[in-house]
Amino acid sequence: MTPSSSAAAATTQDQEKPRTHAHKTEKLDHVCIRFAGDSGDGMQITGSQFTNTTAVVGNDLATLPDYPAEIRAPAGTLAGVSSFQLHFGDHRVYTPGDQPDVLVAMNPAALKVHLGDLRERGVLLTNSDAFNAGNLQKAGFQGNPLEDGSLAKYQLFKIPISKLTNETLKDSPLPTKSKERCKNFFALGVLLWLYQRPMDVSLAWIQDKFGKKPELADANTRALKAGYHFGETAEMFQVTYEVAPMKREPGTYRNIAGNQAVAIGMVAVSELSGLPVFLASYPITPASDVLHELSGYKNFNVHTFQAEDEIAAAGAAIGASFAGALGVTTTSGPGLDLKAESVSLALRAELPLVVVDIQRGGPSTGLPTKTEQADLLHAIYGRHGEAPVCVIAAKSPGDCFYMTIEAFRLAAKYMTPVILLTDGYIANGAEPWKIPAFSDLKPLKVNFRTDPANFSPATRDPATLARPWVKPGTPGLEHRIGGIESDYNTGNISYDPKNHEKMVRTRQEKIDRIAQDVPPTEILGDKKGKLLVVGWGSTFGAIQAAVVRSRAKGLSVSSVHITHMNPLPPDLGGILKNFDKVLIPELNLGQLLKLIRAKYLVDAIGLNKIQGLPFRAAEIEAKIEELCK
């Protein structure tokens, strides 16, 4: 194919029945595609558009967006490469995939950074126009890899995407730069065709997004169609692929990313409780999207407040809880550090407070846009004094919705701060998710104390040890609380030694009692065996995939996934005893590992990865194999 013939093909886009070339269709059970390009190339959009369509056609899927910490590193450089990986299949895929089958490389830098991951014989789709001398040099290539035969072990497709896009849009009134920007939709079109998926989801999105700028909407529409038709007409691809929908529980589905799920979860909390949710936050990657999202829902019973810093955000949330709303603050690692003293106040004053920590690579500024699970011990122990709080963790994007509700439920029921841990991977990654019916959600009932008879702010519920929640404005219940130790009975300031011990132990006991609310631990696999894999948080998918595969190979391995980190599930000790070995894979140096070793005196083994990336299932699989030998 030469550029000119392709251009000719592209311009046929508006004909009713475009000329198509013969190709055969291959059925696959799963595919992993990575879209990579310069930060300015729009690969996050291409990826998420392909994802949406893939979701709608009914595949299971998991995604992994990855972008640089710089807003826009210099064009064409390795530092500026942004990527989006999607794994989809006709069965549960669990993870974004270990090794891409397809790599879309929009420029030489993207090729350089990502080629190493592409499987042999994998599809390599490139924008050949971007492989000019300047870009090649910036990416550190000597020659042009598209031409020098160095890519022979891949199925290489060189498409002059820029040129084709420009020609498609030659009569558009847009400036050249804007035309050029449409190339990501051209690429999307090619991919949609290659996997035989419809364009309508993206066409609708374009209308929605650019509706107010018709030239842009039109240009992107045309680029998308041109790409699709290019696939159809250019005699470049011999095969198209089909991935059948996965069988799922009946219901209505959507795609959801973790941060979205947290925000929508908060809306659900306000509906379930009948109370306003008050989100106070200070922007920080990768948590800011929750604030953005919720700020758009001002027609619901939610308030959002962008504070001057993390401490003020935590403070405002605590103030809101004191005033009778459901206070919450969202942040990531460095922000969690700053909130420690405020969380300590909330737990001392025994007010409900939800803190969502969307973990990223640390320490310090670390790797702000990458994922990690290294805030667990900090969440549990990171305050002066004996300062126990409840800590729970979400395991997947969709689970963020339920764990957000769980966080508020526990906070209000036990009058305590609850820290919900998610991470960059599930915050930005998306998965198909069955939309729940409101009636299926666990209720979240809040009882405010209103009766002045025998009132003390310190009286405890005998089951939960929670003290009463009183809304200021309630007549006859005026009272004062604070951060100094207080009397067990009256709530007044007390420096009494024995009282302090009683209060410290009571606060601990209250958190320990949350174990009553922890659902029985589900075991994947047998209840007894050689190896138990214990996971928490976003490693869920990778662990499941690894365990399922290992069991298929006949290995004696089971797994449990912990959702409540503090307190730990009451049945965990018993489960651990039934296995010879315990493996704990974590994206840290072994934090749950320490908790489990200390609590159960079990010689558990860690599998630790700290690369800012999620586990690949194969990594866990290999370790399982080693330990089952």
Added chain:
Amino acid sequence: MTPSSSAAAATTQDQEKPRTHAHKTEKLDHVCIRFAGDSGDGMQITGSQFTNTTAVVGNDLATLPDYPAEIRAPAGTLAGVSSFQLHFGDHRVYTPGDQPDVLVAMNPAALKVHLGDLRERGVLLTNSDAFNAGNLQKAGFQGNPLEDGSLAKYQLFKIPISKLTNETLKDSPLPTKSKERCKNFFALGVLLWLYQRPMDVSLAWIQDKFGKKPELADANTRALKAGYHFGETAEMFQVTYEVAPMKREPGTYRNIAGNQAVAIGMVAVSELSGLPVFLASYPITPASDVLHELSGYKNFNVHTFQAEDEIAAAGAAIGASFAGALGVTTTSGPGLDLKAESVSLALRAELPLVVVDIQRGGPSTGLPTKTEQADLLHAIYGRHGEAPVCVIAAKSPGDCFYMTIEAFRLAAKYMTPVILLTDGYIANGAEPWKIPAFSDLKPLKVNFRTDPANFSPATRDPATLARPWVKPGTPGLEHRIGGIESDYNTGNISYDPKNHEKMVRTRQEKIDRIAQDVPPTEILGDKKGKLLVVGWGSTFGAIQAAVVRSRAKGLSVSSVHITHMNPLPPDLGGILKNFDKVLIPELNLGQLLKLIRAKYLVDAIGLNKIQGLPFRAAEIEAKIEELCK
């Protein structure tokens, strides 16, 4: 004795040879005295003056000052009671004593609060003038305990201290209120006489303190002497007591409190290293005294900076370290929370930084003036991400001096933050301390990199893994550091996954290697046995006393005291194995316990007290007895 006769006795003070009554002298091997009164009564001064004299006469001693969190709670109330306990003897006394033998109660509230602790047949010395209707009511007494026989099981002495003091000072030009204030020196005089100690130390102190206000100096001097002579002449006391000096290593001794020792330790650090120590701090109880103390030493190579908050203080200290000084910040619990993010920066940038956390009762504002050991896990884990730092702990007031030097030594040697934990008990408590010779102190040598050849800020020392410390101002070594992850070789920003893992593991390894510097663990008692008591920090004295006593009873118990909390001593695992049981007494809910269980999988048992008070040796002794059964 009637008030009038005593008054007569008191006015004899200026005679050359006061009339004395016959009394016998009893020898004791140790005594525990508690001075208690209203915050305004000056009991801290009485206590520390008695302590100084006791030190000078050569007893071993330990003290426990205890005062309310309010500056001055309403006079006469229970909340306003302030106390000072002193234990001294002719042998190592280890702790401030479990149960006072003598209680000085300057008012009814003091009696109410402290009587319960006095041993039966103990000496109860009261200011009978303060037992008036108003005070009795404020303290919640129905009748007057001095008169109603309820104190029969103690040796009660009713002395009209206020009246005697006033009469002594009747010709002083001071206003009545100020005269009345001198009564604490009267009480001191009585006590000095009762224990047959000289007045000169306190007389000199009065001159020094009030030198500029001669009327005050004179009044206090006269009150002190009057009290002393009252003991001698009033026929109230049948016995005086003698406690012989303890045999000690030869040398020059002084009394030292922990906070003093920290400040003087910093001065020693500046002399040992030849570098300025830069202390940036924000006041907080019980840490402020270190700042106060060091601020007075501006003629040394130290700088002090009172910052606008704890974060700024940590920041300024880090900036100073970056600039080539030895940066340090002092704080207590809530302040440690706030410094977390800054400590994280220092460890990421690999700069030396010392953080002294003088622990107090938590959580939140908690019990600001009381002691606790509950910041250990926070110090070790209280930062987002994998953020290891070195944590060490001082075990006694005098040890604070050495551990301060150790903290700076490790910080500079390993280019890392070091958190030094002390607590309110040893910070304010004092002990006799052998003044070291400068030449006996461990050297603290700092090598700045100055050679531009092949310079990278990331090159590591092969033994310590420390990166080079470069003083800005050094030509040819200009470089940039920061909080984002950096390349292992160049120090430039790096988002590379493998590099991140390498850096995370290297930072951990660097801290782990500090184990090289941890001295061999000393075992008190046998190397093998039934029970090992493991302690850390300020519980040292109580544990030693309990173990020594238990061993004397023939129990198979030994103990080790940990000074380096992170990393733990490399020989600890081996030691633990040689005992059937392990007991860990802590002033928290079991924090070292968790570390030891997780690391060594040893089923250690905790003995936990969280009352804002140190252990009494008897409490530990009882637990030892129970476990050795």
Added chain:
Amino acid sequence: MTPTDAAPKLDKKDFVSDQDVRWCPGCGDYSILAQMQKVLPEIGLPREKFVFVSGIGCSSRFPYYVNTYGFHTIHGRAPAIASGVKLANPDLQVWVVTGDGDGLSIGGNHLMHALRRNMDLKILLFNNRIYGLTKGQYSPTSELGKKTKSTPFGSPDYPIHPITLALAAEATFVARTVDVNPKHLAETLARAAQHKGSAFVEIYQNCNIFNDGAFKNITEKDIRDDMQLVLEDGKPMIFGKDRDKGIRVNGTRLEVVQLGGAVSEKDLLVHNESDSDTTLATLLSRMHAPEMPVPMGVIRAVRRPSYHELMRSQEEDAQKKLGKGDLGKLLRDADIWDVR
């Protein structure tokens, strides 16, 4: 928030809590507490509508002593916490009690942001120019060269002027009063209570233990009339024991003039607390003793929508525009598909 007409008549003792007051005898805080308890029943709100939020410091113990809702929080963060209280429950009247350390040192930023947002809080800054609770270190309002526990050789910090700062943040209500003038104190607190929006009141307060006499040079009986300029809206600025001195604008400076002779009342600056421009207010805020008398009273009082008003009206607009939120719809606001 409007005063409830039907509220039962309250008096001072209704606002006295059952807790023992634990300040040092002689502390200026007592007077402030007493006046506050006197003013509260006159505000026209039932007791349960008041919330006192404080940070940490002697001053911050205040809420324990007032029988309303109260929250003694952590050091420096009261304005942030109080913002959450007010935004979550705008029906409450929220008072913040803070000190010169709490509000200007560790908490300076929260204070400034609360003011610039016009958060509807009544903020009382007890300025004793010292850290009281921690026993006497210098504070951001301590004088240059001040010797304290942490500055035995004198403080090297230039002090902050809280009112100047509040005006720079365009606070809508700014006033000053002093512990030893109970009447003026009560009037000023009452004015703050009435203001809609942030009200910032600096209260000179004597710490007789660690900084005794800090305001002696303006409060001593024999000089106070010469050293205080009591502001009255719409009135010329006259002061002095014999009311024979005044303040006049000279170019862009303020100067003290002697009345009588060439200078008469009509030459004097007339106080206009509702001036939207902050220039004159800022000039007043820079009058420091002993060179000038110190202005007392309401320096500025202008009306501008409060944060919670803007927030709520935005939420109402959103509801009008988008309809009342429907969770079912929100959950489906994406590409959806059905599996049967």
Added chain:
Amino acid sequence: MTPTDAAPKLDKKDFVSDQDVRWCPGCGDYSILAQMQKVLPEIGLPREKFVFVSGIGCSSRFPYYVNTYGFHTIHGRAPAIASGVKLANPDLQVWVVTGDGDGLSIGGNHLMHALRRNMDLKILLFNNRIYGLTKGQYSPTSELGKKTKSTPFGSPDYPIHPITLALAAEATFVARTVDVNPKHLAETLARAAQHKGSAFVEIYQNCNIFNDGAFKNITEKDIRDDMQLVLEDGKPMIFGKDRDKGIRVNGTRLEVVQLGGAVSEKDLLVHNESDSDTTLATLLSRMHAPEMPVPMGVIRAVRRPSYHELMRSQEEDAQKKLGKGDLGKLLRDADIWDVR
């Protein structure tokens, strides 16, 4: 610190580090970097004497690109960290680079305290009225009603005016400049470098990705002369494309007047940057577009001892008074006794 006479002549490229600059193409930060690199060799100090300290934000990446000592710290804390650098090593010239979020939101308090202490730092606040690095939330300098990612219905916060605040803190050097005027930028940076004490420079900076055109209404070619008032010390305040307009004091307000006819140059306000009183400077700081032209250049420059000077002289005094510290003596400065 005095310029080293013997320092080898440096030029711009000596101050370019080996790191790729990672701002968006078109970002205003590039221009600031270029001018800084141009100015540094002229200051007369060798390269190793410069330290750049920054917080977090796009702007705070600055130190990586300047070939001097540099420290990219954490969000909002640069003024505190830089204070430590300067106090520990006063020979260094310490620059702080911060943004409107870094310096005024999370870091507002540190900035204010550094300024009021007259800490000898050169503080550059890149004001793009947005959070750039976190992709476009509103900042404390964003306009009321601004729609951003976190305020889809518009911001309810009244903006902060950094220069007004700096003046309230009595900063000794205060200036403003703009990314698109390289010459003025360079001059202003050079002036800041020369100042002894805190130098605060607000730099209007365009974020072409998240807040493009924020300063268009004063920087566009055809209007900029009418919308900027370039200050020159000792000169009357004239502006306008045809230099036909001026600023006049009217009472305690500033007003724009048309020159010619009744109004001549001598009626205009003459700029006096070393005025110890901050009234006129504060008035200038409150001139906002579009009502008024925006002042550019050095608004205030007065000399007052810096913190490190006071600190060092205190330490010298202590040494003089107490003698050079002797550890042995200090250890024995208590009741001591000998055991033999």
